[in-house]
Amino acid sequence: MAMMVRPLTIAILTFTCMVLGSSTPASARGKGDGRHLHVDLYKHTCPKAEQIVSDTVREAIISDPGVAAALVRLQFHDCFVNGCDGSILLNETPSGEPIEMKSPANNNVRGFEVIDEAKTRLEKACPNTVSCADIVAFAARDASVASGLSHYLVPGGRRDGLVSRANDTRGNLPKSTSNVTEMGRVFAKKGMNLFDLVVLSGSHSFGVTHCSAFDYRLYNFSAVQAMDPQLDRLYAYTLKLACPEVKNRDAQVHLDHVTPTRLDNFFYVRLLLGRGLLYSDQVLVEDPKTREIVEMMANDPNMWNREFGKAMIRMSRVGVLTGQQGEIRRNCRFVNK
Numbered sequence: 328m329a330m331m332v333r334p335l336t337i338a339i340l341t342f343t344c345m346v347l348g349s350s351t352p353a354s355a356r357g358k359g360d361g362r363h364l365h366v367d368l369y370k371h372t373c374p375k376a377e378q379i380v381s382d383t384v385r386e387a388i389i390s391d392p393g394v395a396a397a398l399v400r401l402q403f404h405d406c407f408v409n410g411c412d413g414s415i416l417l418n419e420t421p422s423g424e425p426i427e428m429k430s431p432a433n434n435n436v437r438g439f440e441v442i443d444e445a446k447t448r449l450e451k452a453c454p455n456t457v458s459c460a461d462i463v464a465f466a467a468r469d470a471s472v473a474s475g476l477s478h479y480l481v482p483g484g485r486r487d488g489l490v491s492r493a494n495d496t497r498g499n500l501p502k503s504t505s506n507v508t509e510m511g512r513v514f515a516k517k518g519m520n521l522f523d524l525v526v527l528s529g530s531h532s533f534g535v536t537h538c539s540a541f542d543y544r545l546y547n548f549s550a551v552q553a554m555d556p557q558l559d560r561l562y563a564y565t566l567k568l569a570c571p572e573v574k575n576r577d578a579q580v581h582l583d584h585v586t587p588t589r590l591d592n593f594f595y596v597r598l599l600l601g602r603g604l605l606y607s608d609q610v611l612v613e614d615p616k617t618r619e620i621v622e623m624m625a626n627d628p629n630m631w632n633r634e635f636g637k638a639m640i641r642m643s644r645v646g647v648l649t650g651q652q653g654e655i656r657r658n659c660r661f662v663n664k
């Protein structure tokens with residue numbers, strides 16, 4: 328399999344850096360652009376904060392390996408809806424509106440009990456100090472590292488929001504049926520670009536999804552084709568065994584059946600082979616705007632490893648509350664009384 332890095336790759340990298348270096352669009356800035364966050368924030372106020380979170384996450388993964396991928400997804404779903412403010416954790420809000428957790432877009436989002444456990448331990452060690460939104464960001468990093476990623480430094484200082492509305496998920500989370508244009512639009516609203524989209528899609532190198540998210544690609548792709556022509560035939564055959572037509576559409580399938588609990592760049596190699604499970608992943612190689620980035624990530628595991636951490640940090644700054652905004656929740660499920 329020849330996947331050479333072509334000269335154009337360099338051009339794209341340069342372009343990407345320029346885009347990333349430019350100021351965030353005002354619309355994406357929202358409540359905060361995350362510039363007030365900083366690394367080692369709890370050094371004096373709660374020196375063991377990050378250690379406590381990482382111990383909690385490690386223990387949770389030992390008893391439930393699948394929770395690692397869930398914790399990364401939890402941060403994504405927190406940050407893309409109303410900013411990284413822990414709003415996805417709330418069981419109820421003072422307004423009484425349906426909460427984010429109840430939105431169909433957040434079906435199967437899990438890992439809440441890991442955040443709760445970390446919060447309980449943190450409240451014992453240093454009450455009223457570490458926000459739930461920061462715990463989510465630390466936990467996503469720790470889950471990534473436990474799954475093979477290099478350690479990256481997560482800035483702290485996000486405050487917890489007081490609002491959580493199911494309706495706010497509308498148009499803010501990509502769907503498994505989205506194309507690059509649609510996903511790029513969602514990312515742009517957060518001040519993130521196609522490079523971020525491709526790099527963060529690498530999180531689909533671990534975790535599971537359900538047959539219902541992709542089985543139409545096997546049986547009912549379009550009016551003219553039953554099967555998605557981009558899908559590798561052999562892979563499609565194994566998927567049909569896992570997801571028989573009109574059977575249990577809730578059955579779980581590994582996003583990467585080769586290294587299901589390992590976060591690595593093999594995801595991109597699989598895309599180039601037509602083995603992306605979700606349509607929204609496979610389109611990343613079909614669309615010329617993103618194909619080159621997929622090739623780069625497939626070719627260079629170290630680059631992807633590094634860029635994934637950096638993109639996670641950029642995501643962790645989206646729409647954060649700082650200063651006196653929001654609060655430090657005492658219980659991640661409820662706003663303070």
Ligand SMILES: *[C@@H]1O[C@H](CO)[C@@H](O)[C@H](O)[C@H]1NC(C)=O
Pocket residue numbers: 424425494
């Ligand atoms: C959510 O949005 C839908 C459609 O825009 C609207 O009909 C509904 O009333 C909204 N629900 C709440 C609780 O705001």
Ligand SMILES: *[C@@H]1O[C@H](CO)[C@@H](O)[C@H](O)[C@H]1NC(C)=O
Pocket residue numbers: 506507508509
């Ligand atoms: C992407 O999806 C949008 C909305 O469904 C559609 O309007 C557009 O034509 C699609 N673009 C491509 C390149 O398929």
Ligand SMILES: *[C@@H]1O[C@H](CO)[C@@H](O)[C@H](O)[C@H]1NC(C)=O
Pocket residue numbers: 547
């Ligand atoms: C096949 O797809 C079409 C168009 O998306 C949809 O209307 C139809 O209900 C689907 N059929 C089945 C059996 O799922």
